[in-house]
Each structure stands twice: as structure tokens, then as C-alpha cells.
Amino acid sequence: MLPSLAMNATPVEILISSPEIQQRIRELAAEIRRDLPGEDIHFICVLKGAFLFLADLVRAMDGGVTMDFMAMSSYGAGTTSSGEVRLVKDLDAGLEGRHVVIVEDIVDTGLTLHYLQDILRARGPKSLRTACLLSKPSRRQVDVQVEYVGFTIEDRFVVGFGLDYDEHHRNLPFIGVIA
Numbered sequence: 001m002l003p004s005l006a007m008n009a010t011p012v013e014i015l016i017s018s019p020e021i022q023q024r025i026r027e028l029a030a031e032i033r034r035d036l037p038g039e040d041i042h043f044i045c046v047l048k049g050a051f052l053f054l055a056d057l058v059r060a061m062d063g064g065v066t067m068d069f070m071a072m073s074s075y076g077a078g079t080t081s082s083g084e085v086r087l088v089k090d091l092d093a094g095l096e097g098r099h100v101v102i103v104e105d106i107v108d109t110g111l112t113l114h115y116l117q118d119i120l121r122a123r124g125p126k127s128l129r130t131a132c133l134l135s136k137p138s139r140r141q142v143d144v145q146v147e148y149v150g151f152t153i154e155d156r157f158v159v160g161f162g163l164d165y166d167e168h169h170r171n172l173p174f175i176g177v178i179a
């Protein structure tokens with residue numbers, strides 16, 4: 001049985017190329033810095049999907065930056081949401097008095113982000129903003145505020161640049177759809 005080999009061989013069609021992603025991330029970094037000039041910015045990476053976005057975003061940032069990591073339950077081994085949102089790994093440090101930017105891979109129904117924003121707001125940050133690499137507005141079930149959106153996409157299941165299908169494809173340098 002060679003399931004991972006089979007998965008690695010699955011062709012993925014490019015939807016958003018690596019240079020397009022990198023260019024957009026540089027723009028987002030500049031926008032975030034413009035909104036918080038001279039401030040230390042505390043980035044919260046939502047694992048696992050946002051790890052590459054966070055890594056490139058913070059490397060494109062000027063000025064003081066700190067970061068922390070948390071994990072929420074999301075899709076299981078398939079492509080349909082369970083609708084259930086759970087905190088799986090909490091932050092190491094508090095948020096009181098900090099300028100916080102949540103870094104998410106994709107906002108789909110908005111349920112995960114809505115829950116996350118509520119619990120982080122309750123921890124007393126000086127400001128709370130959200131950056132999402134991707135957004136699927138047609139799928140939204142709850143209204144969530146996202147100040148920085150990388151790309152708006154149609155209702156398609158995407159992989160790559162941190163996003164997985166059954167834990168595969170996160171390493172792709174582009175956003176794609178399974179062909």
C-alpha cells in the first residue's frame with residue numbers, strides 16, 4: 001500500500017501562481033504597516049494552514065514583529081466542513097495591550113474566524129485585525145470582519161501554500177485545485 005505516493009502523484013492545477021502570491025503578500029505587509037506605523041505588531045498564526053502565509057508575511061514586514069501560534073479544529077480528512085469549531089492549541093502568551101493581527105489561510109463559512117475573533121477580543125488586545133490569504137465570500141454563513149484579504153476566490157476546494165487535502169499538498173508554492 002502506497003497511499004502517500006499516490007497522493008503526491010495527484011496533479012494539481014495552478015490557480016494562483018507563486019509570484020502572484022509573493023507580490024500580494026508584499027502589498028499586504030505594506031498595508032498592515034501603514035495602518036500601525038511604528039508599533040510592534042503581534043501576529044497570531046492559525047495552524048496548520050497559515051504557516052507559509054505567516055512566514056512570508058513577517059519576512060515582508062518592516063519594524064517590530066512578534067508572533068504566536070494556535071490551532072483550531074477544521075476540516076477532517078475530506079473536503080466538507082464538520083461545522084464544529086474547537087480550540088486545539090492555545091497561545092503561549094497573553095494579548096493585553098498588544099496590536100494583534102490574526103493570520104488565517106482562508107475564510108470560508110466564517111465560523112472558525114468568528115469564534116476565534118470572539119475569544120481573542122476577550123483577551124484585551126489594544127487592537128485586533130485579521131489577515132486572510134484567501135476568501136470565498138459566496139460560502140459565508142456568518143459576518144466576519146477581515147481587514148486584509150489576499151485573494152477572493154470562487155467556491156472551489158483549493159490546496160497548496162499551506163492548505164491541505166488530507167494533510168497533503170501543503171508544501172506547494174502555489175494555490176491550486178486538484179485536477
Ligand code: 5GP
Pocket residue numbers: 049074075081104105106107108109110111112113156157158159163164165
Ligand atoms: P470556515 O470556518 O471559514 O468555514 O473554514 C475555515 C477553515 O476551513 C480554513 O481555515 C481551512 O482550514 C478550511 N478550508 C476552507 N476552505 C478550504 C479549501 O478550499 N481548501 C482547504 N484545504 N481548506 C479549506
